[in-house]
Amino acid sequence: MTLAPDKTELVRLSGVTKRFGGGLPALDAVSGPILGGEITGLVGPDGAGKTTLIRLMTGLMLPDSGTVEVLGFDTAKNPAAIQASIGYMPQRFGLYEDLSVEENLNLYADLRGLPKDERAATFDELLTFTDLKRFTGRLAGKLSGGMKQKLGLACALLKKPRLLLLDEPGVGVDPISRRELWKMVENLTREGIGVVWSTAYLDEAEACDAVLLLNQGKLLFPANRRK
Ligand SMILES: Nc1ncnc2c1ncn2[C@@H]1O[C@H](COP(=O)(O)OP(=O)(O)OP(=O)(O)O)[C@@H](O)[C@H]1O
Ligand SMILES: [Mg+2]
Structure with a gap:
């Protein structure tokens, strides 16, 4: 696959599996790239594994098997280097x-x-x-x-992160502000920043440049590219 110069691979997921106790894994052998210069929608219903995948990309949590490489570093080996270069907005406002x-x-x-x-x-x-x-x-x-x-x-x-992880930024936000928020992150992608926008809404998913569709921890669409 040839990539446009500004679409460098920022994240590489390889067979990423994460379990919490028994039952279905929260993530089950998820693989795929996330590129810079675009908005990747991390799409799925409640409990699909969106937050777990975002936490794994921060290096704050490690996979049980498989690897998560962010900005060329393995989260299991060099989380500090990753954390210095990413921005993370948790699902519920991490504000005081x-x-x-x-x-x-x-x-x-x-x-x-x-x-x-x-x-x-x-x-x-x-x-x-x-x-x-x-x-x-x-x-x-x-x-x-x-x-x-x-x-x-x-x-x-x-x-100034190279990768921006936003966990359901559209929740609890009125439609106009949601649009404004979208425009803001779209402007960031023009500088080459990669944005991950997790959502359960299909209208938000449709507006993304690339989509990772998760359901019950399984990746249903590895890379649904529009361009
Ligand atoms: N710390 C944890 N301990 C136990 N189970 C967990 C933990 N975190 C997530 N899970 C389970 O893993 C699965 C995936 O959860 P996750 O929070 O990643 O989903 P999500 O797609 O972010 O859902 P939501 O839309 O509700 O935020 C769920 O079954 C959830 O109950
Ligand atoms: Mg979540």
Whole structure:
């Protein structure tokens, strides 16, 4: 397969299997690539294994068998190198509701080790990008669902990731904000960033450049490419 120059392979899944206790595995021998410069939809109903696959790509959890390679590193061998270069937005807002928008950004900047002298410019750029400038002092708990996701996105982008993992970013978000959020990540793909957008909604899946369709841990469509 020949790839356009900006569509480098960012993730390689090879026979990825993960079990939690008995019963069906949460992921069952999932293989496939995820490319940069596009939005990959990780699509499936509740319990399909979307969150598990995203957690495996962060290196915060390891597969029972198979390998997950992200940015050329095996998550089992070098998770720190991966974690330094990815952005991750968990399924439920990973925000502190009793802190303001700016305080959340500062907290994540501390966690990600963003130097103090880079913060003002980075926050300014991200607050402009997510259109949250008017709400800098507002408590995160007082934001709408859409604004919470935009703040979550800003926090995930603090260290300019090459791969952005978004776990059901469209849930709890009104249709207009969902569209705005989509446009924002679409702009990121133009810079070559790879975006994984997990969803149970088929309309979101249709808008993706590539789709990984999961059901009960099995990959039903390895790579449903439109272009
Ligand atoms: N920490 C865990 N302990 C036990 N079982 C788990 C754990 N995490 C996930 N599972 C199980 O693994 C399967 C896949 O779950 P996962 O959360 O990855 O699905 P999902 O596609 O993200 O679903 P949802 O749309 O509900 O978020 C489910 O059967 C779930 O119950
Ligand atoms: Mg989930």
